[in-house]
Amino acid sequence: xxxxPIFLSLKLACVTTLILFVIxxxxxxxxxxxxxxxxxxxxxxITMPLVLPxxxxxxxxxxxxxxxxxxxxxxxxxFNIHLVFSFEGLILASVIYSLPFxxxxxxxxxxxxxxxIREASYTMGKSxxxxxxxxxxxxxxxxxxxxxxxxxxxxxxxxxxxxxxxxNIPGATKVASIAIYDSVESMDYANANYYSLILxxxxxxxxxxxxxxxxxxxxxPLE
Amino acid sequence: MIEINIKKRVRIYNGTNLIQVKASFxxxxxxxxxxxxxxxxxxxxKIIAGLIKPEEGKITVNENVWLDTKAxxxxxxxxxxxGFVFQDYALFPNMTVIEHLxxxxxxxxxxxxxxxxxRLDAFRTHKPKHLSGGQQQRLAILRALSTxxxxxxxxxxxxxxxxxxxxxxxxxxxTLFDELKITCLVVTHHPLETEGFAEYxxxx
Numbered sequence: 001x002x003x004x005p006i007f008l009s010l011k012l013a014c015v016t017t018l019i020l021f022v023i024x025x026x027x028x029x030x031x032x033x034x035x036x037x038x039x040x041x042x043x044x045x046i047t048m049p050l051v052l053p054x055x056x057x058x059x060x061x062x063x064x065x066x067x068x069x070x071x072x073x074x075x076x077x078x079f080n081i082h083l084v085f086s087f088e089g090l091i092l093a094s095v096i097y098s099l100p101f102x103x104x105x106x107x108x109x110x111x112x113x114x115x116x117i118r119e120a121s122y123t124m125g126k127s128x129x130x131x132x133x134x135x136x137x138x139x140x141x142x143x144x145x146x147x148x149x150x151x152x153x154x155x156x157x158x159x160x161x162x163x164x165x166x167x168n169i170p171g172a173t174k175v176a177s178i179a180i181y182d183s184v185e186s187m188d189y190a191n192a193n194y195y196s197l198i199l200x201x202x203x204x205x206x207x208x209x210x211x212x213x214x215x216x217x218x219x220x221p222l223e
Numbered sequence: 224m225i226e227i228n229i230k231k232r233v234r235i236y237n238g239t240n241l242i243q244v245k246a247s248f249x250x251x252x253x254x255x256x257x258x259x260x261x262x263x264x265x266x267x268x269k270i271i272a273g274l275i276k277p278e279e280g281k282i283t284v285n286e287n288v289w290l291d292t293k294a295x296x297x298x299x300x301x302x303x304x305x306g307f308v309f310q311d312y313a314l315f316p317n318m319t320v321i322e323h324l325x326x327x328x329x330x331x332x333x334x335x336x337x338x339x340x341x342r343l344d345a346f347r348t349h350k351p352k353h354l355s356g357g358q359q360q361r362l363a364i365l366r367a368l369s370t371x372x373x374x375x376x377x378x379x380x381x382x383x384x385x386x387x388x389x390x391x392x393x394x395x396x397x398t399l400f401d402e403l404k405i406t407c408l409v410v411t412h413h414p415l416e417t418e419g420f421a422e423y424x425x426x427x
Contacts, residue, residue, distance in 0.1 A: 116311055124327045
């Protein structure tokens with residue numbers, strides 16, 4: 001059995017989670033502040049992948065990044081970047097697709113912290129960044145873990161977006177979910193079963209770990 | 224002298240309520256601010272701290288203008304050199320007693336002294352959830368003092384302390400205030416709670 005699709009899926013999930021951790025935290029922190037119309041619009045856009053069929057998102061990303069269209073052509077000409085049918089394209093699509101899984105739990109956690117603890121930090125002369133780093137983030141650790149795991153697991157199970165933007169190129173874009181579909185298409189049920197079992201086991205272990213780690217610090221392990 | 228002249232409209236369940244305060248507080252003294260629940264005592268403290276901005280007003284502390292809505296000046300809370308004891312304590316759940324104080328000061332000797340004032344020596348490594356209500360309240364007072372503020376704002380700071388402990392803590396605090404030249408405004412809904420502590424009173 002070729003394990004490349006499994007490693008490719010794990011690599012994609014790791015890179016996506018890492019990128020989303022870096023860009024998702026500031027976005028969640030910003031969104032948790034005073035509400036405004038621009039914020040609501042941006043939050044609606046970020047949340048769209050939760051309800052939008054993955055194939056719709058994949059289709060528009062495919063059009064946007066195609067070298068036949070303006071953005072894709074510009075990226076190719078100026079930076080020599082080919083996002084369609086490449087691993088880099090998969091990462092970008094996954095980051096967009098999994099963004100709400102990182103942002104929503106973290107934003108919710110920031111909102112549920114009592115305002116007085118950040119005020120207490122400010123009255124001690126601490127800046128917003130110091131307060132975020134020393135007070136706010138340590139007190140939402142369980143939500144950060146949940147968000148990271150949800151993002152990782154969600155990326156691991158992506159299919160529609162991945163198929164649209166990446167296709168099925170062995171060693172490059174053929175991730176585990178595509179390999180399962182490919183095996184079933186070619187009636188190779190044994191192979192499909194191997195990939196499925198591995199994905200099932202990895203996901204189960206990850207979710208169980210979150211439940212164990214969060215069992216004391218949150219009301220619900222997926223909080 | 225602390226000069227305050229502010230107007231703030233606050234939302235209440237059936238509309239809005241106008242809080243209007245014009246007062247002068249003595250420098251390096253303890254003044255209690257008395258008033259019934261909902262009269263705006265906490266809001267006043269938060270306005271002085273810079274945590275709430277009034278619609279109109281001016282706050283001057285020893286000739287320094289902290290707030291002047293006409294001149295569009297509002298000094299950040301971080302730059303006011305204040306300590307704030309919150310009514311709900313607002314302790315940091317992730318920090319132990321000693322970490323709360325180290326967050327405000329690097330002076331180990333001073334931290335030891337604060338811990339002695341709060342009678343928290345046996346609880347240095349305890350987090351807030353492992354402290355009683357009275358211990359949490361004392362920690363909130365010590366944390367506010369950890370930065371050696373020039374103005375200490377206290378919101379119902381002794382409500383969870385028994386009378387004997389309260390008197391001892393108050394005596395130690397007054398000594399510390401004298402040494403560090405701290406001005407203190409303490410909000411209470413019950414004047415007896417700060418009996419023997421405050422030197423002046425102000426009614427909201």
